[in-house]
Amino acid sequence: MRITNNMLINNMLSNLSNSLNRVSKYQNQVASKKKISLPSDDPIVASRALKLRTDVAEIEQYKRNVDDAESWMEITETTIMQIENVMQRARELTVDAANGTKTPEDMAKIKAEIEQLKAQMIQLANTTYSGRYIFSGFKTDKALLDEQGNFLIEVSDDEKMFYEIGIGDDIDVNVVGCDLFHGGSKGVAEGTKSRLIGTFDNLIAALESGNEKAVGDVIADIDTEIENILRVLSAVGARTNRLELTSNRLDDDYINFTKLMSKNEDVDLAEAIMHWTNEMNVYNAALAVGAKVIQPTLVDFLL
Amino acid sequence: MSTGFSGLTTAVTGMHNNQKALEVTGHNISNLNTKGYTRQQAILATANSRYIVNNWVELGSKVQEIRQIRNSFLDGIYRREANALGYWEARYNGISELESILGEPMTDGLQSILNEFWNAWQELAKSPESLTVRALVRQRAEALVYHLNHIGYQIDKLQEDINNEIIKGIEKVNSITKQIAELNVLIAKAIAANNNPNDYYDQRNLLVDQLSDLIKVEVYEHPDGYMDILVGGYYLVSKTSHTNLVAVQNAPLSHFVVPVIEDLGVEIDPGMGRIKGLMEARGMVSGAKGSYDNGTPNTTCDVTFAVDLSSASSGYLADLQNSIEKYVSELKSNGLEYNLRLVTFNAGTVSNIDFGNNTDDFISAVKSLNISGGGALDFGTVVSNVAGTGPFAEGANRYLVVFSAEALSTTGNLDDYISTLTKNNIQVSVIGTDAGWNSVVKATGGSVYNITADDYSSLMSKVGTDTAADVNKRIATVEESMNIISNVKKMLNAMVNIVLREVNRLHMSGYTLDGKPGGALFETIDPSRPLEMGNIKLSDSLLDLNSIVASSTDANGDNVIAMKIAKLRNESIMASYNQTLSVDSYYQQIILTVGNIGNESRQYVESQQVLVNAAENERQSLMGVSLDEEMGNLIKYKYAYNSATKIVNVINEMLETIIYRTGIVGR
Numbered sequence: 001m002r003i004t005n006n007m008l009i010n011n012m013l014s015n016l017s018n019s020l021n022r023v024s025k026y027q028n029q030v031a032s033k034k035k036i037s038l039p040s041d042d043p044i045v046a047s048r049a050l051k052l053r054t055d056v057a058e059i060e061q062y063k064r065n066v067d068d069a070e071s072w073m074e075i076t077e078t079t080i081m082q083i084e085n086v087m088q089r090a091r092e093l094t095v096d097a098a099n100g101t102k103t104p105e106d107m108a109k110i111k112a113e114i115e116q117l118k119a120q121m122i123q124l125a126n127t128t129y130s131g132r133y134i135f136s137g138f139k140t141d142k143a144l145l146d147e148q149g150n151f152l153i154e155v156s157d158d159e160k161m162f163y164e165i166g167i168g169d170d171i172d173v174n175v176v177g178c179d180l181f182h183g184g185s186k187g188v189a190e191g192t193k194s195r196l197i198g199t200f201d202n203l204i205a206a207l208e209s210g211n212e213k214a215v216g217d218v219i220a221d222i223d224t225e226i227e228n229i230l231r232v233l234s235a236v237g238a239r240t241n242r243l244e245l246t247s248n249r250l251d252d253d254y255i256n257f258t259k260l261m262s263k264n265e266d267v268d269l270a271e272a273i274m275h276w277t278n279e280m281n282v283y284n285a286a287l288a289v290g291a292k293v294i295q296p297t298l299v300d301f302l303l
Numbered sequence: 304m305s306t307g308f309s310g311l312t313t314a315v316t317g318m319h320n321n322q323k324a325l326e327v328t329g330h331n332i333s334n335l336n337t338k339g340y341t342r343q344q345a346i347l348a349t350a351n352s353r354y355i356v357n358n359w360v361e362l363g364s365k366v367q368e369i370r371q372i373r374n375s376f377l378d379g380i381y382r383r384e385a386n387a388l389g390y391w392e393a394r395y396n397g398i399s400e401l402e403s404i405l406g407e408p409m410t411d412g413l414q415s416i417l418n419e420f421w422n423a424w425q426e427l428a429k430s431p432e433s434l435t436v437r438a439l440v441r442q443r444a445e446a447l448v449y450h451l452n453h454i455g456y457q458i459d460k461l462q463e464d465i466n467n468e469i470i471k472g473i474e475k476v477n478s479i480t481k482q483i484a485e486l487n488v489l490i491a492k493a494i495a496a497n498n499n500p501n502d503y504y505d506q507r508n509l510l511v512d513q514l515s516d517l518i519k520v521e522v523y524e525h526p527d528g529y530m531d532i533l534v535g536g537y538y539l540v541s542k543t544s545h546t547n548l549v550a551v552q553n554a555p556l557s558h559f560v561v562p563v564i565e566d567l568g569v570e571i572d573p574g575m576g577r578i579k580g581l582m583e584a585r586g587m588v589s590g591a592k593g594s595y596d597n598g599t600p601n602t603t604c605d606v607t608f609a610v611d612l613s614s615a616s617s618g619y620l621a622d623l624q625n626s627i628e629k630y631v632s633e634l635k636s637n638g639l640e641y642n643l644r645l646v647t648f649n650a651g652t653v654s655n656i657d658f659g660n661n662t663d664d665f666i667s668a669v670k671s672l673n674i675s676g677g678g679a680l681d682f683g684t685v686v687s688n689v690a691g692t693g694p695f696a697e698g699a700n701r702y703l704v705v706f707s708a709e710a711l712s713t714t715g716n717l718d719d720y721i722s723t724l725t726k727n728n729i730q731v732s733v734i735g736t737d738a739g740w741n742s743v744v745k746a747t748g749g750s751v752y753n754i755t756a757d758d759y760s761s762l763m764s765k766v767g768t769d770t771a772a773d774v775n776k777r778i779a780t781v782e783e784s785m786n787i788i789s790n791v792k793k794m795l796n797a798m799v800n801i802v803l804r805e806v807n808r809l810h811m812s813g814y815t816l817d818g819k820p821g822g823a824l825f826e827t828i829d830p831s832r833p834l835e836m837g838n839i840k841l842s843d844s845l846l847d848l849n850s851i852v853a854s855s856t857d858a859n860g861d862n863v864i865a866m867k868i869a870k871l872r873n874e875s876i877m878a879s880y881n882q883t884l885s886v887d888s889y890y891q892q893i894i895l896t897v898g899n900i901g902n903e904s905r906q907y908v909e910s911q912q913v914l915v916n917a918a919e920n921e922r923q924s925l926m927g928v929s930l931d932e933e934m935g936n937l938i939k940y941k942y943a944y945n946s947a948t949k950i951v952n953v954i955n956e957m958l959e960t961i962i963y964r965t966g967i968v969g970r
Contacts, residue, residue: 002927005928006336011916034409038403039402039407039898039902040901042902043901043902046408046894046895046898049409050407051891065425068429130430139860162862163428163429298930
């Protein structure tokens, strides 16, 4: 083949530009620490990167949801435990009142305390968490019980508040008032007397009458309510456990997915630098050789 | 035996011709870096000897011709490869621009904005009454709208720019063909005068090289020096005349252009080359606003209800009448553009009424239907009634819902009716019994609903949601083609349209914080077009944060709707062909497609560049100027010239001897 000067120059230029392209590619990789910058660099890596980023963003949101669910459940759990304590105190007093040794003055004292407990109970039923009534179902802006223990609002089982803690994995975070305060009922109408408070009213009436037999009869009702409270409490406990498990799993997922993400798109720095050095050497060599090849012509030797 | 003076002439021709050859060498060297220059060679030959008086007399040398060293076969190869390179470069540039507009996956593109949008709804689901979170939802929705409109604007701008490049390309073709025609005149004149217009040849060949980058040309060279240029079978240059290409809009109201032969008005196929690549990168589609080809989602549906009024349907007509609103309200809540038509049929009569989008009239018309008895009517009559009436919008999605308790009956060939239906893109669904209808329904992609259903209101809702789902499927199913930007735009708009309409549907199904029924969250800027990139705004009512819908009831803590909207991202609301996908997967597919097109074009550009370089090398190896060679020639001709002068000297001395030294008769 006949080699002409322009061929030499053109070839050298195109080779230099190819070589410089590769240098720039590795330089970009080192600077951004990413294997690719555009989808066309590697479509598969790009679409996987997109998917993993979305997954990570989702997991982060689920983690926030779990945290928020946990604080809801925590406040619910403490409140129910307080309710149980109140109930236990009421039971102790009732058992004490029914033992047949109490004077009318004692009975009056006990009644006064029971009345206080009732008021406390109603207060607990209207507990708020960051301004929201926790037992009022969806009507978080409305109190559950009035001072007599009547439901101020209609509450039903449908008003469970769900948080999403995983794809297709929802958890109900609230305890609906009718469940706790009306003996596990599925729904109550506005104005209904709460069964739990009703038990208090019966007790107060019995104490007022001074009839120990009647007081003793209320103990069974109190036990039923305590049982109901414990049932709700254990359900809340079970959900809290599930939240904890989910939280752990989400933490694991987060680590796994970020690891996958990094594996997918992050560049091996050592490798990239090595490639860069290598390409830089090639480029330098090509420059040096080019300079030597292009310079001399016959002109240099004739004159 | 030569005579003295002829030797002198021979030597002079040597001097003269070698001097000429030196000039050619000089011309070569001075054009070393001239683009398109072909090296020339002085071909020296012996001058014709003469036979004089029984003797051959040599008359020295002559310059036979000054030849260009060029091979038109190699030119052909170079031009073919350069043509393909131009094509792939144009495609690659288009897709690269698109990639940077989308900004995926390493920078904050649409995906991360969507993520934030969905997450805002998750937050709202956790505290539906919080105004802070509501402000967050609005701000994220605003960001989404801004981003979508911005992408839309940039993509439109990109198409515009490419379109302008096509126009410039066409102008460049015209300027080149004009110059070629002018050179044709000069070359033909020179040849007629027996000159060798080598440098004109070079200029003309360079022009053809440049033309090949733009468009696929066929080149014919006539022996008398003319060169004809053909594109797509039409002459752009024929001898001394040239025909312009003009950029003509490709559809009414479209500013997208195609190359058309001036005066003839014929659109030509540029074959390959930069112009073709640009056209495909832009999309060979109508650029008119709202063109479905160029990405506007087709949310129109043209629904015909065909109600059988024969006595067999008598038990069910009332059910249909009671629940027809359900169907219509599904179309409405899905945000579709609709056109309703009612066809009734029983023995002997068919009525056909078009209600347009007047739902009230349609519903009351259905409600006032009475059974008129008689047997079943031929299905073929219904088909011809439906297929015969004009669709309300160009290319509307068409549906036929047959309500009949009777078996399918036809007098003609059922296959003919089916092919009429499929040809007109009409999907048939039947509220009836299985009898016979299955074949029609299967062939057109519809379904059979049980006419004896107990819960008619949910049955009619189902028919409605199925229609809406099918419209969505038709929107999201984007056929593969060579068009780049228009196709990607189609997919993006399909996603945007379907997602925003779904969000709107859910949003409208709930209640605001102050207990009012929810309105649409996203609205169109230009109501004549559907929701698409560049045509989205947040509803003005959203200025009041209370009007963001989180609840399915008027209770403040109700988070049902917020939850549903947050969960949309993982619902299979996108259907492409027969594959159902979530929004995220659909978007990832778009990015994968973009990446694949970009990757493919880049590889083609790289390999094509290698081929062009090889062809150019091949050519340069023949036609290029080699300095070494020219220096060699310089020496060669210089010595030849020197030697010829020496011969003159020698002859001179000989003559001197003869004239001055021999004989002294005269002295």
